[in-house]
Amino acid sequence: MLDSLMMRAGAMFLIVGMVWGIEMGIRQEFSLAPAHAHWNLIGGVLLFVFGLYYRMVPAARESALAKWQASLHFVGAILFPVGVAIVIKKGTGLIVLPIIGSLVVVLAVTLFAVIVFRTSRA
Template identity: 40%
Template sequence: MRDISFLFFATAAVAVTIGMGWGIQMSASGDHSLAGAHAHLNLVGWATMAIFGVYYLLTPNAAASALSKVHYALALAGLVTLVPGIVMAITEQGEGLAKLGSVLTILSMLLFLVTVFRHGFGARTA
């Protein structure tokens, strides 16, 4: 299995590729009604996941912890529920999925906060 920083970066790369395609589709059609969902895909999926990947790459003790795997699962679950949930909310199909995705995403960030305070930043020297 690939290391945790790779998983975060690979997810970020997939998210930004989908986000760019979606942005092109919105521009070509002139329909920007789902721009909020598109923005969250790029922010949470691309920027945030990539930043998590950088942190774990630069902080091997944190990357080696079991919490990093929980963090990835929680962040991924948040992303894949939040973005479709926002689409559903915008199109008036309900807000439940967006609420669930929001909770999962903030829990992911809180877990990251715990990780940063627990492991600091960067490799520890002996």
């Protein structure tokens, strides 16, 4: 369940991120490239990789920690790049958004590291 949810979410992030990239190319306006990059990498790539690990290792996805990890990562994967985009366009008034977003992502990836250390021994 958690595994397919994360892989599906990752694939959706990638479609949105690629359309965003095409839009930047058409308009020849690349100021939001860092937000596009983090949307694709943290949202698209990482969510998909986490989903694959949860598919490969059932014990990893069955813990309550995995639900926290997935929820936090999902929130951070949106808040961080959207916050970066807002700061690029509007200035540093809302710098708190990417700061909180990045900390949420770090927390989620730390939880993932804990899950991997607990479950990856062959």
